[in-house]
Amino acid sequence: MTMSSGEAGLLSEPPLLEVDGLFVEFRTRDGVARVLNGVSYTVDAGETLAVLGESGSGKSVTAQAIMGILDVPPAVVTGGEIRYRGENLLAASEERRTEVRAQGIAMIFQDALSALNPVFTVGFQIEEQLRVRLGMTRKEARARAVELLDLVRIPHATRRVRQYPHEFSGGMRQRAMIAMSLALDPDVLIADEPTTALDVTVQAQIMDLLAEIQAERRMGLILITHDLGVVAEVADRISVMYAGRIVEHADAPSLYRRPGHPYTAALMDSLPRLDLKGAELNTIKGLPPSLLNIPPGCPFHPRCLMAQDLCRTDVPTGHRLGLGRTSACHFAEELVRSV
Amino acid sequence: MSRYVLRRLLQLVPVFIGTTFLIYLLVWSIPGNPFAGMCGERPCPDSFIAMMTDKYNLDDSIFVQYFKYMGNLLTGDFGETFSGLDVGELISLRYPVSVRLALVAVAIEAVIGLVAGIVTGLRGRGFLDNLVLVSTLFLIALPTFVTGFVIQILLGFQWEIMTPTVSSEATWSELIIPGFVLGSLSMAYVSRLTRTSIAENKRSDFIRTARAKGLPPSRITWVHLLRNSLIPVITFLGTDIGTLMGGAIVTEGIFGINGIGRLVYDGILSKEGVVVTGVVVLLVLVFLVVNLIIDLLYAVLDPRIRYD
């Protein structure tokens, strides 16, 4: 039932981070919402994986499950594994998971203003990890914090380190959060919509910064976003999510040239294009399904222009479309060939 | 920041003048004979009236009266009661008692309220949570005099755990039960406020970030969560000090405490205008100053608030 994104077996080492067949449910008053239904993807050192999908597709929930910061009631992990350097985190103790957080796998969030604690200085928030988890002295921690702020290109770092989050501009705040996430030298960085709240020009700067840092440190980067434009420049590989499932894995160039899933194709279609100025925008008719009541068969079939009877009854599993490409559509091959 | 303080102080002046003038008006412009009942059954002799009128400037317009009175106040002269007692002395005798009572009340309400609020805020739904919610609801609904009355009767008369009334020295330990009564309403507010604040902040983004940073749960709770959640609670406690010092007339009455509340209550009933206005001016001043201090404290606690 699961789809894997890489070609395992060619390399002797396991991937840096691997999500394997993850199932997560939310127990709510209105019923059980099946938020993740067999999600699998991998990230290796030095590689950028973009996880693409609408709100509610489950991309953030997957990230939070990796970090182990889901609200455990009402969320319940009901199946699958999350392997960091081969070790299944879901089977690990809470101490081990806490150890891995920020030191092995770090995460940054969308809105830096609300993600940072408003009553502590930026310096304090960076330093506390260094002091509490690495045992540094205040002086050492302060010096390192300034270094980190420099690293993310925040000018006047020694002054800034004593300022509060609300005294920073949006872009700088995001940089500060990136600096904070790097404090313990993680191997993997998960960026959950890091640029959604920012201006377009600032977006580009932040994406450049992330790319640079990743290259320098050979980190694995998981970039969660709904923005196809952002992804095009930065991603090596892309996993497209819909209704708690991965519907397509591909390397970036192939995905853009020839989408292998009707949903991906529809997303591409809906992008406004300058050369089609004046024409009506394409949208995908309808709305994503309620996770309390996912349709049988392929979850996308109610909105799919290619849907057939088969789609209503059989859940598509991964169809190999070539090296490192898979698509969860019964008619993936035809789609790829027809474009 | 200092400009803000200056501005607030300047704003304070008209409000202070307004409130004290209002009280002065209410107390001294009573229709009828202000000296009724002071000379026994018979009407007062003219000489007495003349002397009193002169002493209290009753011939002047109310505005002039007020200004003369305030002028005297600012030099420390609170005037005399009709029977010649120095009002300033009376106040200095009684006010410390009320202050002690207010401090005890705030201490009790802070300790109990915070503990109840923190525990229920962290724990969430459950037996304890419902217990606290219901009991605070009761405390909010019961008027202070009912609480005081019932406690006095139960603890003082029925079970005889405490003396029903407080002695004239009004020691700290004697003030514990009255303090509890006085602070009971606020205690309910403090625990609810704390509980809500913690419950809301628990779900906030910055707590999620703290968890993602792999910080130990105890640090997340006691450093990150509490520091944010307690801001509104501490400011509430601060303003409560100001409010409670405004006279706990009912509580002092029930427990026989010789505080400022009783003084002013007796003063009103016996029409000792000087006492009433003197006390009220003092209380209003304290209230305004305490509020200003709390506003400044708020800026210290929450760095997002910076006045310039």
Place this chain on the structure above:
Amino acid sequence: MTDPTTAAAGTTATQDSQSYVVVPEHIEDAVKTGRPRSLASDAWRDLRRRPLFIIAGVVILLLVVVAVFPGWFTSADPNLKDLAHTREPPSADAWFGYDLQGRDVYARVIYGTRWSLLVGVGAAVLTVLLGSVLGILAGFAGGWVDGLLSRVGEIFFGLPFVLGAIVILTLFRNAGVGGAVPIVGVVVLSLAVLSWPVAMRIMRSAAIAAKQQDYVKAARALGARPARIVFRHLLPNCLAPVLVYATIALGAFIGAEATLSFLGIGLRDPAVSWGVMIADSRNFVRVAPHMLLFPAGFLTVTVLAFVMLGDAVREALDPKLR
């Protein structure tokens, strides 16, 4: 794409699966009834399901009935003194016993409901009216109007509540106000005079927040006159916090009236008040506890009901708690 037959089949498949293309609740409702859901109807629906609200509502309804038709609940005269029965405990004839002057406690408690509710409702209505008008004015007009009104509010706010009430009520008493209705009026007035700044503050901040909303700016840009903006756009949105305040304040006012009557300066004969009854019982509690218990009980239940109601309303109207 694919051939037309497949496309046709696709359409059927899609249509059958329409139910899975979820339409959010509120759109569905609007389609059914033709009216969009509003905060008020949402809140009402929420309230109906809360046990706290139902209990409080029933109690209050009952109290209102008692207040309006005391005769249904007792045939005794609350003011009839019969010293032969002084301080008698509850019995079959007098369910709550008799007070010091031989009056039927049950009857007095029943009749006391009317006065207490009158004061509570009157004070709440007056406070909210006064505070709302001034608050909206201050919030909407801004500038010097706001400055002036806020200062005036602060002046009244600085008066310690009980102190101020005593002063005002003594003033009226010395001026010779008597008779049941005037006394009630005076108490209501003094409560409102001391409490309006709080209502004004609430309304003012709601008005300021609403004023900055885009829909108000849009209305202004379209040339709507200030009155229209205030009534159509500001008022509905400022209502919620004031409503919550009013409900809880109602309970507080009833308690305040009892406190003032207890101190001897609130309601008095012929207006029966629970506060007076509690004060009267003071010296006799050990021998005649029923004199305290029943009025205190009614008072507590009444205030509790209003506070619970206010709590429930607040939770229902808070969009964050959805």
